[in-house]
Amino acid sequence: MVNVGIIGGAGYTAGELLRILIWHPQANISFVQSTSHMGHPVSDVHRDLFGDTDLSFSEADYKAIDVLFICSGHGKTKLFLKENNLPEAVKIIDLSTDFRPKANEKGFVYGLPEINKAKIANADKIANPGCFATCIELGLLPLANESKLKEEVHVTAITGSTGAGQNPTSTSHFSWKNNNVSVYKAFTHQHLAEITETVLQLQPNFDKEINFIPVRGNFSRGIMATIYTDCDWSAEEAVEKYKTYYKNHPFVSISNISPDVKQVVNTNKCVLYLEKHGSKLMIISVIDNLLKGASGQAVQNMNLLFGMPEILGLGLKPVGF
Amino acid sequence: MVNVGIIGGAGYTAGELLRILIWHPQANISFVQSTSHMGHPVSDVHRDLFGDTDLSFSEADYKAIDVLFICSGHGKTKLFLKENNLPEAVKIIDLSTDFRPKANEKGFVYGLPEINKAKIANADKIANPGCFATCIELGLLPLANESKLKEEVHVTAITGSTGAGQNPTSTSHFSWKNNNVSVYKAFTHQHLAEITETVLQLQPNFDKEINFIPVRGNFSRGIMATIYTDCDWSAEEAVEKYKTYYKNHPFVSISNISPDVKQVVNTNKCVLYLEKHGSKLMIISVIDNLLKGASGQAVQNMNLLFGMPEILGLGLKPVGF
């Protein structure tokens, strides 16, 4: 049994961790820390957990745990680790961006099991990947793995509203967002750094641009990325290469039917789909941004860190509709 | 040409007024006041007006206008009228709740044309009805008119998100509200006062309860109220009575097909539908909360105040989908 602590327990990624860990057969939740909700039932904030747990938000007790999930928000993990002297034995899984770029140089392992599984198994500290980054990287890894990225890469990805967190703003207002889509941070999204770094890990000679247009979708969960680039593989070869690359990765599948984003919602899965048009290979990649794109992947990393089966506790019922 | 001023110009009801008045053949918008957006283009706030108008938010100039729409928010009109000495000639249409209950005693006319058309035509100050109130009252007027309300009235009404205004809150957050419904203020909604008062205007002996359960719907615009009560009219009689009552009211129609809320969205219409079950008469009433439930009705009142055709500028293209 792995003893788990969560800090920043009132946010979306913490809520999602709790939804998984409550039913995880080898996890014991030691504490869920939240400064603002201390003492209140966890289900007062994460209302869907009412009836599932009697946990309350409490102070952190780092001696009681084997692993700490840090859900404090971007920019806050660095500060937290400076101010808190954690026991050496406590492993860390950080869901913020703080240690993702150049993770190695900072003593972290970039927690994408589909490229770093062995390293993760031996790591102490995991920088859990970003949601867009996960979705797009999984679409590119088999190409980079054979140094096939030779021209610019074109990516448009549409994300659910939960990707923007729970802070109410004008662009998270239902009256505005309902039935609406819009572009933000085109060509400049912060995940481009970790995407490029991950591609370079497999294909060090990649020197073209990745053009990335993020779109705010009018749905709650999920990311669909459409990616295309020049590639000399035939459609059949491409499918074969992708299947081979992901053979030992239980959450990634290659579909021969064009996917929709909802088919992976509430699961830790990534579904990939390939089409060839002239010289261009198009890849569609879909994930749930809060699961494979955040908390599900964090639990996958926990499983690997503690030598448990990678899918333990992650056999999740899809929502389907 | 009627010269119009709007105060509280950045809110939802002001935006909706502008959407109508820009194309109204007999209205000239003299000013749109907003403390917080002074000097900025109106279309920076009401983005859908980009390309339709070059108006900017400005200070109020009460000498320039024939009518003032007050869109300042509930509780603020009283204060405003105390602090500002408006020219006597300026007519007032107030969209807040401030003067609705006991409007007469306060020098206002309750601006529901389907009961007070003649009074409105001669009024100086209009208390524009609430959205739920309008939807439910239009369902009850023909019954009250013949003193047929003899037992309790049962009402459930579901409203679009714009009914709650533009302030971002936890219950207006897209991630929460999307695909979600919930009840609020059951049996205690503030519109019950004006509904009861309006019913009593036609049927002074009504002394039963109106049970009203408001529901937050996961759509942007519209209200659907389902109402039932005991009534000794047959279905055919009821339809006849309703058609007679609304004969001279161009925005209210009696349908023989069960309505859906979207069929009136972006119009000033109210569609009513009747079914008889045993001793009970069920009435379904649908309106657009921002139009017949707020700004559309306000323009209807303006038309009446200035002796113009009631539907002028209100021949609105429905959104349909």
Next chain:
Amino acid sequence: MVNVGIIGGAGYTAGELLRILIWHPQANISFVQSTSHMGHPVSDVHRDLFGDTDLSFSEADYKAIDVLFICSGHGKTKLFLKENNLPEAVKIIDLSTDFRPKANEKGFVYGLPEINKAKIANADKIANPGCFATCIELGLLPLANESKLKEEVHVTAITGSTGAGQNPTSTSHFSWKNNNVSVYKAFTHQHLAEITETVLQLQPNFDKEINFIPVRGNFSRGIMATIYTDCDWSAEEAVEKYKTYYKNHPFVSISNISPDVKQVVNTNKCVLYLEKHGSKLMIISVIDNLLKGASGQAVQNMNLLFGMPEILGLGLKPVGF
């Protein structure tokens, strides 16, 4: 290990059963029958199962199973049982309406564990309750249990689109249903029969009307019922009585916060909430129509039929958003 067969495997309730049973620790899916999709992968129809299962639709083999889930659609189970001679040892869980009214007289047990748990444990054939019926009955059982239903009962319930099945029709068309609500079968819905029968099982002297207005909601999953009736319990007494009634029923909880329908989506839970207004007790009841309202309850019944823990395989991660 329980060996399971499913007939009518391409519909919504069968898909939902599969989403649960694939991860159920004591269930083995022997076959999923579908006339129209014979031989094709189950995940070609239930796309969200891609990556989770390699099952294909096949012919039924009744000798291989311990329990048969019948998902053939209303009216078809009677015919099926006439035409097929099932081995006596095979237990049946029927998800259609066919055997619900007067289930006992037909050799079935009405499968609502919160009233019939002991009978279900000893049954051979289960008539799985309807979705509206489950949601409303769970709101009324504690009242009926103490013979407190003395006046008319008023119910409005709004349901997700999956309640209407997968057949594409004009009212299931996205362009119409999106951002839209409407009433159907007011006062005449077919579930009224089983609701009344269930109430009478606990309170045989109940002789008032249950007024029921069903509403089509613009969301995929979930039902929210608002119920009120006269009751002489105080608010505190009512909460106490409800908590006592459901003490041994793991899927029903009494909340002291007004619930929203999404908090139970993708779970087998029912959340109840109570308010007292004058002489009236209001009950809000929320469930997921495909889970507690159909396939989740069917698995709960399977667990009881085979002496397994009631919640086995039903510790489901909520979708939350």
Next chain:
Amino acid sequence: MVNVGIIGGAGYTAGELLRILIWHPQANISFVQSTSHMGHPVSDVHRDLFGDTDLSFSEADYKAIDVLFICSGHGKTKLFLKENNLPEAVKIIDLSTDFRPKANEKGFVYGLPEINKAKIANADKIANPGCFATCIELGLLPLANESKLKEEVHVTAITGSTGAGQNPTSTSHFSWKNNNVSVYKAFTHQHLAEITETVLQLQPNFDKEINFIPVRGNFSRGIMATIYTDCDWSAEEAVEKYKTYYKNHPFVSISNISPDVKQVVNTNKCVLYLEKHGSKLMIISVIDNLLKGASGQAVQNMNLLFGMPEILGLGLKPVGF
């Protein structure tokens, strides 16, 4: 007053024409033909017109009209014109794809006023552009006009459900489409032909590919296209060039705020927005697919055909929310 006939009157584009024409000050609807609904009120099919019109579907009477809108569906106009001998004086506006590619060779004018305004004014037969085509072409015209399209063009465009028509299918089913997005016809969409042809009309030397990925959005109305390509204009120059190009085109505006699709819903407007990133110019273009992308543009063409102001009857209240 222009006398108007509509054939194929029960479909989405015909409904949208009616929503506009009912309030158009210079249009008189002579007939709305529908084979399947002959004799029934128009508002039985287009429910949102209930209360606005008493028109019924009837047979066509070509002698009574000045202009015929053909809304029969793709592939059917050719057949219709073969089988029906229209009076020479009747002008034709065809909303299908039948005469769009190589319109000139077939005696039609491609009805995009922003490139062909003068030709339209003198035409007899208009091939009304496709919805994606309109949205994308308006984003490219100022570039093509100065022969600035020198490299490949990258386009992703997301469309509302009404773009797919009213026929109920598995991908128009609410339970599937709600909260869902997916790709279709990537690189092969039929509108690529008319887009390329329109670009070539202004820049005959354009010989690069237009890569186009269409996405099905989970909203009812609207298209947002994001377009990028290499361009040596600075951001400021680009804005200036676009403003100059569209100076005399009342429905196209260049915004300096990134647009959202809902800001043009229920209007005939196109809003364009430009950003420069390195050597690439990104253009965002938003329209309402049923208005500027279909029936609104058809009325704009009618206005031009009959020498009326281009915006007559098209001063439409946006839905806003």
